[in-house]
Amino acid sequence: MVIMEITIPNTAVWMILLLPLAAFALVALVTRFSGKPWLSAWLSIGATLAATCLSLWALLSVMSSPHHQIAIAGFDWLVISGSAGIQMGIILDSLTAVMLVVVTIVSLMVQIYSQGYMHGDPGYPRYFAFISLFTASMLGAVLADNLVMLFFFWELVGLCSYLLIGFWFDRPAAANAAKKAFIVTRIGDFGLLAAILLLFSQTNTVDIAQLHNMAIAGTLSGAVLTWAAIGIFVGATGKSAQFPLHVWLPNAMEGPTPVSALIHAATMVAAGIFLVARMFPLFEASPEALTTVSVIGAFTAIFAASIGLVMTDIKRVLAFSTISQLGYMMLGLGVGGVAVGIFHLFTHAFFKALLFLGAGSINHATGTFDMRRMGGLRKLMPWTYATFLIASLSIIGIWPLAGFWSKDEILVSALESQPVLFALAMITVFMTAFYMFRVVFLTFGGKYRGDNRPHESPKVMVIPMVVLAALAIGAGWFNVNGGFASFLGHGESYGFIEGLFGIFTHPLTWASLLMAGMGVLLAYAIYSAGWLSAERIGRLFRPFYRLFFNKYWLDELYIDIILKKIIINGLFARLKLFDTLVIDGLVNGVVRVAMNVVFIGFKSFDTLVIDGLVNGAGVAVSTLGRVLRKVQTGQPQLYGMFIILGILAIGLCLVFAG
16 A cells, blocks of 8 residues: 655654653653652653654655665764674664554553552652663664664663563562563573674674575575574564563563553563564575474464463463463464564554553452452443453454454464464464453452452543553454555565455354354353353363463473572582582692692701701801810910910011011
8 A cells, every 4th residue: 555655754763762762861860859750751651652653654654655665874883994884773664663653652551551550659750761761672673773783772671671570679579570581581682692693703794684685685594594593583582482481471460560561562572573573584584493483483372371271360361361472473473474473463562451451450449460359340340341351352353353353364374384383373262262251251240259449440541441442443454455464565465354344255264253252152151150160170170270270380390490400409519519529629739739849848948058057057166166175285385385386476477577
């Protein structure tokens, strides 16, 4: 689709990044000390609102561009004499434009909502400073035109997630969750850094466009290309919480709930999906890497969904739902390409942000996230119920909501290329519908089981939820007749969506709706109608229930076995033994030899020199004494003779000496 030509100035594109960054600096250094918390909030919100408007301007400009790409002038950041330099520049193409809109809109809604949720918190200004920096970091990663600049903002995203997950750092659980997220994602980042170094060593460039061209032309191929793509995917696995580096995300719920909405919808976890999409030509040129992406994605989707079936904390259900949906996105990238995977990221951002804000609204009213202490909130919180229900219907893929369009694109792509992965994805559809409506029925149905008196949240929290609900309904319509796919695919029109109702001509539509409907029906039978007993089902499938409830014991595997027994008690113990036997042995041996040599030297010096001088003087005096004793005879005549001889000698000397 080509619209009337719209052009955005280069300066305006740079301002998308610089405005939230400036807001962070002003809040951190100035307004947080002003005694007016609202000033920090509105400064951050104002900067994000301006960035949102500029992002929409950039999107329209890219849409009107013939090649869906606009050249943005950069500047030399690092110049190395006689070698390749690094430029600080921007890519403004269709992928960038879509991500800019997603990040800024979700961040704006989250910040407006946070005014109500975080009201009265002593860290209120600090919260908005961190949110602004988080937004700027993600925008920087999206805009970066080279891997060094991308990696810089990529690490800044990780730092911000650490600061926000551990925002209430006086709580041990929050502090531990922040450290866990930081450490686990650093493991993935090692893969990304290794890939960047490998690519630079082989190509002498970190420019993303040049690397794309090399991969497409075949000048970058073979084992180098495959290992570089795998390294990039390892980095994405950490950030986007894919198996086996998913363990940090459920614990990230210890941060404020609006932070969870931002992390799960548009920043931290979206960064990994974006990275694979940004470097997709490298994956496309390596079938092995692309297969790895799709297999890990499909497995993660069903794996995380199985855990979400039994969680009792509403935020943790949504956390495992996010991990599962991110698996869907990876599967979409692996089997369908950039447009399919990013389309689901686009729709998911709105309904997942809405689900977390809904959970925050429920917590704001009830004081708990435990679904066993909720119930009956449908009448007490009608706006929260309506928006949460819309988001739930969207995530399970009910027509005509946004999730339906993006989810079915992934399913049809998987069916055409990977039937086994398609089967896993279809089972996940059933699981998603079951656990989401388990949440709906336990939270909003029946009678209230808590202690507080619930109430609807204030307008400042409800309005962002209503805006996101509208997007959760209509965002998927952008791909009707392949519009979104055409935009992301640079002119190629593909997909199976043909009109708002033409979708029903495809049998897969009915199959996916049937699976979702079965999941909703089972949740209704157990948690609303009471036709089936949850306790009896739990006892019947007790081994599976324990497996899912304990999250496959992966935390115990990582912490108790790998970390404590293998690394600390095993490797460190062996290193300590090695240090004791070898290092200490060598050091102590050298010290002893040196001490012996020094000691022997000092002993020889003492014996030969000191004792020699002292004893020699004694012997000389004794010898001289023995000689002189023989002269002392006691005979006067002898003494007189020597006196006469002495006088004669003196006289002779005087005569001859004149």
